[in-house]
Amino acid sequence: MSDLQSQDYVRRSASTLTPPSARSHEDQVAKLIDVSRCIGCKACQSACMEWNDLRPEIGYFEGSYENPMDLGPSVWTLMKFAEHENEQGNLEWLIRKDGCMHCEDPGCLKACPAPGAIVQYANGIVDFISDKCIGCGYCVKGCPFDIPRISKTDHKSYKCTLCSDRVSVGLEPACVKACPTGAIMFGAKTDMQRQAQDRIVDLKSRGFDKAGLYDPPEVGGTHVMYVLHHADRPSLYSGLPDKPRISPVVGAWKGVLKPLALAGIALAVVAGFFHRITAGPNEVTAEDEARGERVLREGGDGETVSEESP
Amino acid sequence: MNRPDNAITRYTTVNRINHWITAACFVLLVLSGLSMFHPMLFFLSGLFGGGQWTRAVHPWIGSVLLLSYLGLIVQFWRENLIHGDDIAWLKSIRRVLANQEAGVPPVGRNNAGQKLVFWSMALLIPVLFFSGLLIWEVYFGAATPIPVQRVAVLVHSLAAIVAIIVWIVHVYAALWIRHSVRAMTQGYVTPGWAWRHHRKWLWALASGRHDRHAPEERP
Numbered sequence: 257m258s259d260l261q262s263q264d265y266v267r268r269s270a271s272t273l274t275p276p277s278a279r280s281h282e283d284q285v286a287k288l289i290d291v292s293r294c295i296g297c298k299a300c301q302s303a304c305m306e307w308n309d310l311r312p313e314i315g316y317f318e319g320s321y322e323n324p325m326d327l328g329p330s331v332w333t334l335m336k337f338a339e340h341e342n343e344q345g346n347l348e349w350l351i352r353k354d355g356c357m358h359c360e361d362p363g364c365l366k367a368c369p370a371p372g373a374i375v376q377y378a379n380g381i382v383d384f385i386s387d388k389c390i391g392c393g394y395c396v397k398g399c400p401f402d403i404p405r406i407s408k409t410d411h412k413s414y415k416c417t418l419c420s421d422r423v424s425v426g427l428e429p430a431c432v433k434a435c436p437t438g439a440i441m442f443g444a445k446t447d448m449q450r451q452a453q454d455r456i457v458d459l460k461s462r463g464f465d466k467a468g469l470y471d472p473p474e475v476g477g478t479h480v481m482y483v484l485h486h487a488d489r490p491s492l493y494s495g496l497p498d499k500p501r502i503s504p505v506v507g508a509w510k511g512v513l514k515p516l517a518l519a520g521i522a523l524a525v526v527a528g529f530f531h532r533i534t535a536g537p538n539e540v541t542a543e544d545e546a547r548g549e550r551v552l553r554e555g556g557d558g559e560t561v562s563e564e565s566p
Numbered sequence: 567m568n569r570p571d572n573a574i575t576r577y578t579t580v581n582r583i584n585h586w587i588t589a590a591c592f593v594l595l596v597l598s599g600l601s602m603f604h605p606m607l608f609f610l611s612g613l614f615g616g617g618q619w620t621r622a623v624h625p626w627i628g629s630v631l632l633l634s635y636l637g638l639i640v641q642f643w644r645e646n647l648i649h650g651d652d653i654a655w656l657k658s659i660r661r662v663l664a665n666q667e668a669g670v671p672p673v674g675r676n677n678a679g680q681k682l683v684f685w686s687m688a689l690l691i692p693v694l695f696f697s698g699l700l701i702w703e704v705y706f707g708a709a710t711p712i713p714v715q716r717v718a719v720l721v722h723s724l725a726a727i728v729a730i731i732v733w734i735v736h737v738y739a740a741l742w743i744r745h746s747v748r749a750m751t752q753g754y755v756t757p758g759w760a761w762r763h764h765r766k767w768l769w770a771l772a773s774g775r776h777d778r779h780a781p782e783e784r785p
Contacts, residue, residue: 270605369602370617390617392602393703397716406703411618505716509723514604517727524731528738531663538665538743540758548757549572551772 267376269368282378286445287418287429289353290455290483291493292464293439296321296335296351303434304333307419327354329407332416333431336494340486352482352493353431353440356403356416358382360476363502364415366510367398380445380479381418389413398510400475400500418479448481455483474501573754574771584637585750591631592733598624599726625702632695639688645675646685651766652678672765683736690729697722 264282305311312330315323321337333355340348362382365374373388374395384395384404391411395404404413419429427433428442441451452469459467468487471477482496490496577585598620601610611620654671655662655678661670662679676684700710700718710718740746743763749755760768 270608272605369605369608371605371608388617390602390611390621391703392621393701393707393715394719396703396707397701397712397719402712406707411622411704503713503716505713505720509716509720513720513723513727517723518604518606520727521730521734524734528734528742531738532742535663535665535742537741538762540745540756540762542758544762545756545758548759548761548768551761551768552572552574552757555772555774 264377264379265375266378267362267365268372269365269374270371284380284445285418285423285443285479286380286448287358287432287480288441288443288448288452288483289480290439290441290452291350291352292455292459292467292483292485293437294335294351294353295437295439296337296349297436298323298335299434299436300353300431300440301331301333301335303430304416305330307422307430308332308417327403327405327415329405329409329412329414331405332356332414338492338494340492348485350486350493352496354494356382356418356480357401357475357500358416358418358479359400360478361502363398363400363475363506364395364404364413365398366502367394367506369394377420379423381420381423382479383417383420384413384415386412386414398502398506400497400502416480445477445479452481452483459483459485470496472497472500474499569752569754570756572757574757574760574768575753576749576755576760577753579753581641582750582753584634584641588631588634588638591627591634592729594627595624595631596726596730596733598627603723603726622704625698628695628698632691635687635691638684642684643688646681648678648681649674652681655679667762672769673763673767674770675764675767677764679735679739683732683739686732687729690725690732693725694722694729697725 310330310332312324312328315325317323318325322335324331324334327334333353336352336354338350338352340350342348358381360380362374362376365376365382368374369392370388370390373385373390374382375385376382389412391406391413393406393413395413396402396406404415406413419427419431422429429440432440432442441448443451449469449471456467456469464485466488467483467485470482470484470487470490482490482493484490484493486492489498491498597610598614600607601614601617601620602608602624608617611617614620614623651671651673655673658670659679661668662677697718699706701715701722740750745755745759749759757768760771
């Protein structure tokens with residue numbers, strides 16, 4: 257959505273050259289969402305709308321606390337409510353703030369065909385540069401978390417920017433600022449990991465012996481991390497992927513097929529060229545014309561004509 | 567049109583119009599499709615007014631191509647049915663490629679190479695159309711689950727690459743076999759051309775037994 261500086265890019269979609277990343281030092285940032293401290297108040301959702309000037313269409317009550325029911329081009333973060341009955345038969349209300357995970361190895365960026373429409377800054381934030389977006393929806397196919405949404409209004413893709421505009425001037429993301437319980441934290445990724453470990457020790461001491469940090473290594477880690485009480489089963493939290501990874505289908509499409517396809521096309525053209533300069537064109541001779549004429553004149557049946565050798 | 571008296575009609579006006587609509591669509595699809603396939607070719611999107619326009623117009627051209635190629639199938643399917651002759655022709659493909667006409671078995675209206683191009687496209691174009699529908703974000707973005715779309719986009723790319731290679735073979739063959747292009751631009755060939763490249767077709771025409779809409783069986 258917004259643009260820091262091109263010197264801060266470490267990855268740039270549909271680009272064959274490595275981006276400059278000219279700055280000498282930049283801390284990797286991360287947002288840490290402590291699910292165990294979330295009360296589901298949706299202040300983060302409101303703050304996101306407020307800061308980013310997003311006004312999703314007003315929908316209908318669907319029998320769920322979720323409102324609206326899904327992420328959208330104007331809904332970049334969404335509280336998802338799951339009811340889970342634990343082994344003791346007690347109800348656990350698992351509330352997760354859904355949104356872009358800002359993968360270290362972003363599937364959206366890998367899939368994007370428009371140069372520079374998706375970038376990753378040196379601080380780890382994955383951002384959509386909307387004026388370069390062509391609305392093809394490839395990022396939707398590349399994303400392992402089902403996050404990007406294409407607007408029906410301007411046919412561009414949108415998602416959480418991790419408030420890259422705020423972060424670039426030293427502010428925390430809007431959702432972090434609004435959270436009343438401190439369930440959302442923001443800072444250097446290493447600090448956030450340390451913070452998470454403290455929380456996990458605390459949760460384990462209170463009986464959640466499977467508590468842990470969600471920072472999936474399959475996508476190189478993420479710049480949005482969760483503290484989960486049931487880190488062994490992330491899918492309990494409204495379908496958070498247990499092992500998110502860029503689909504191998506996308507990998508084949510964007511990996512091996514691209515050079516192979518261009519090589520195949522080039523080979524066909526080169527083969528044609530060399531056939532032309534070796535075998536040469538196939539010309540009709542005067543003799544062919546004479547024979548052809550004779551066939552037409554004599555109402556020629558092949559039985560007699562074909563006996564002659566050409 | 568500077569058409570000689572002894573010219574033989576190979577493609578009717580309807581054949582030719584239909585063919586060139588198909589050809590124009592195909593070329594536009596290759597240019598717009600490749601621009602969305604490889605970053606080094608993204609500049610081709612400039613031909614269509616930028617990335618957004620390329621993305622928007624590509625599926626519509628594809629829809630026209632499908633209809634147009636259906637027209638070609640209706641007109642040409644019979645003469646492209648595979649016969650025993652085709653196997654014999656394929657077996658002598660080395661001589662064909664070396665321009666050694668002697669020893670190449672005579673063929674009817676189309677040789678096996680032309681038939682393979684025809685049937686490859688008859689298969690690939692519907693595959694491209696239907697896989698393309700699944701990834702036509704504006705109208706069908708929500709119609710299928712994302713894993714299905716991932717497979718569709720891979721199938722679409724693979725089929726497109728094969729189609730492009732088949733198309734290169736088709737264009738090269740038309741340039742290599744001299745005066746084939748005239749058959750598709752002006753519609754006619756000379757008796758010598760027919761004798762050299764499609765002798766059984768010439769025989770059938772000369773004996774008045776040729777019916778374009780019947781397979782060319784020798785009695």
